[in-house]
Amino acid sequence: MNRKITVISLSALFIFASCADNTTDPNVSEESFFATEVQPILTTHCVSCHGGTNGVTLSSYASIMSSTGSDLGKTVIAGDADNSPLVQVLEGTANGIVRMPQGGAALSESQINSIRAWINDGAKNE
Ligand code: HEC
Numbered sequence: 524m525n526r527k528i529t530v531i532s533l534s535a536l537f538i539f540a541s542c543a544d545n546t547t548d549p550n551v552s553e554e555s556f557f558a559t560e561v562q563p564i565l566t567t568h569c570v571s572c573h574g575g576t577n578g579v580t581l582s583s584y585a586s587i588m589s590s591t592g593s594d595l596g597k598t599v600i601a602g603d604a605d606n607s608p609l610v611q612v613l614e615g616t617a618n619g620i621v622r623m624p625q626g627g628a629a630l631s632e633s634q635i636n637s638i639r640a641w642i643n644d645g646a647k648n649e
Pocket residue numbers: 565568569570571572573579591592593594595596598608609612613619620621623624625626627630
């Protein structure tokens with residue numbers, strides 16, 4: 524058989540196989556950038572204080588998207604990291620709010636950049 528065609532067919536099969544995994548349930552993507560890069564940071568550094576159901580709630584995708592602080596308002600503004608309180612508190616630029624995590628070491632630049640990238644990409648769970 525023509526070697527080139529074999530390689531192309533194998534690549535197509537591989538791409539199809541890797542997509543198939545993600546299309547099982549479009550609403551629950553366990554391997555999303557959010558699930559692998561964003562939630563673990565918040566779970567480790569924030570949920571001890573913001574894991575409830577009122578105010579700033581950071582324990583799941585749904586709670587993050589509805590999270591609203593009494594001072595800064597909606598925690599995540601999809602598509603706009605600069606104006607999202609979630610980013611502002613990490614960078615210590617939020618008006619009147621101490622840098623988060625309160626009493627803990629600042630997150631690394633790469634952790635903050637992951638959160639920035641996620642928000643600027645639309646804050647999706649995919
Ligand atoms: C030790 C407890 C504690 C931890 C851990 C913590 N916070 Fe906070 N957070 C607070 C308190 C207390 C306030 C209110 C602070 C203030 O008014 O200055 C607050 C305020 C906030 C606000 C603004 C709320 C508003 O009123 O608009 C945001 C957003 C926030 N935190 C996000 C985070 C994030 C993100 C993390 C993890 C990186 C985090 N916090 C970790 C205790 C904590």
